[in-house]
Amino acid sequence: MIHLPKLHPGVSESFPDPRTALEEPNGLLAFGGDLSTDRLLSAYRQGIFPWYNPGEPILWWSPNPRxxxxxxxxxxxxxxxxxxxxxxxxxxxxxxxxxxxxxxxxxxxxxxxxxxxxxxxxxxxxxxxxxxxxxxxxxxxxxxxxxxxxxxxxxxxxxxxxxxxxxxxxxxxxxxxxxxxxxxxxxxxxxxxxxxxxxxxxxxxxxxxxxxxxxxxxxxxxxxxxxxxxx
CATH class of the missing domain: 3.40.630.70 (Leucyl/phenylalanyl-tRNA-protein transferase, C-terminal domain)
Incomplete structure (x- = not known):
């Protein structure tokens, strides 16, 4: 069973190390959280980005290779x-x-x-x-x-x-x-x-x-x- 870290909306928290992202699906790192400016900037500075379908939980990625x-x-x-x-x-x-x-x-x-x-x-x-x-x-x-x-x-x-x-x-x-x-x-x-x-x-x-x-x-x-x- 795959354990995927969960982020929480409105909470200041660190992303998992992007090197811990899953191999399948390639690069999936965490879910949840929000799309606040501070969180998005923190993500991109660490090589992480959001990618998810409307209506689904926010998914955060750092694929390998890039x-x-x-x-x-x-x-x-x-x-x-x-x-x-x-x-x-x-x-x-x-x-x-x-x-x-x-x-x-x-x-x-x-x-x-x-x-x-x-x-x-x-x-x-x-x-x-x-x-x-x-x-x-x-x-x-x-x-x-x-x-x-x-x-x-x-x-x-x-x-x-x-x-x-x-x-x-x-x-x-x-x-x-x-x-x-x-x-x-x-x-x-x-x-x-x-x-x-x-x-x-x-x-x-x-x-x-x-x-x-x-x-x-x-x-x-x-x-x-x-x-x-x-x-």
């Missing part, structure tokens, strides 16, 4: 380079965070999205209002055609989800984010769980221990205060 992007090494395919060179898309930061997270919450083929319920949306909008969560938006005129959002903690960016309403929209958002991060000395983008789409764009896998080691150092470092004002 999917990440080295921001200097995002892969831009030839076809994507051609698309970007002929497009008239424009890019913004934090102009439409609420629209991005709600678009990510929609069901999309090949991407996990329906797990983002209203409590998650409210929690990350609170993180955004306090300057922790950020979005990159891709626009075709006044139409939002792609986007990505996540948390910036020190020099680590913890990616949460992305969406596309036009061919290449999510890829363009990811590429723009990686370039922004790399140019501002943020070398790692946590992509959490591996999938073929991320691998095709240059994501790599790190063991949990490797990831936790990198993350522990990066979250303690400062990033440029004004980096979210331009792209």
């Amino acid at each position: 999917c990440v992007f080295e921001t200097a090494n995002v892969h831009v395919s030839r076809s994507m380079r051609q698309l970007l060179s002929r497009s008239t898309w424009t890019y913004t930061i934090d102009k439409a965070f609420g629209r991005v997270i709600r678009a990510c919450a929609g069901e999309r083929e090949g991407q996990r999205g329906t797990w983002i319920g209203e409590p998650m949306i409210e929690a990350y909008e609170a993180l955004h209002s306090e300057g922790h969560a950020h979005s990159v938006e891709v626009w075709d005129g006044e139409n939002l055609v792609g986007g990505i959002y996540g948390l910036a903690i020190g020099r680590l960016f913890c990616g949460e989800s992305m969406f596309s309403h036009a061919t290449g929209g999510s890829k363009a958002a990811l590429i723009a984010l990686c370039r922004l991060l790399e140019s501002n000395g943020m070398p790692l983008l946590d992509a959490q769980v591996t999938n073929p789409h991320l691998l095709s764009m240059g994501a790599i896998e790190l063991s949990r221990d490797e990831f936790l080691g990198h993350a522990a150092a990066l979250v303690r470092e400062k990033r440029p205060a004004d980096m979210w004002g331009w792209i």
Whole structure:
């Protein structure tokens, strides 16, 4: 019988050591608790993130291996380079965070999205209002055609989800984010769980221990205060 630690809403308590997470399902660490700003920031600083279906208990994860992007090494395919060179898309930061997270919450083929319920949306909008969560938006005129959002903690960016309403929209958002991060000395983008789409764009896998080691150092470092004002 599997014993899974339980967290309690409204209680200040420590997470279990992420190295004690289950092997099956891969990375499941604890359940319960809440989505308060303090708890979420504590989780991400320790390499832990929430992922659960609406109506179910909150589940906390730290999978092994961990999917990440080295921001200097995002892969831009030839076809994507051609698309970007002929497009008239424009890019913004934090102009439409609420629209991005709600678009990510929609069901999309090949991407996990329906797990983002209203409590998650409210929690990350609170993180955004306090300057922790950020979005990159891709626009075709006044139409939002792609986007990505996540948390910036020190020099680590913890990616949460992305969406596309036009061919290449999510890829363009990811590429723009990686370039922004790399140019501002943020070398790692946590992509959490591996999938073929991320691998095709240059994501790599790190063991949990490797990831936790990198993350522990990066979250303690400062990033440029004004980096979210331009792209």
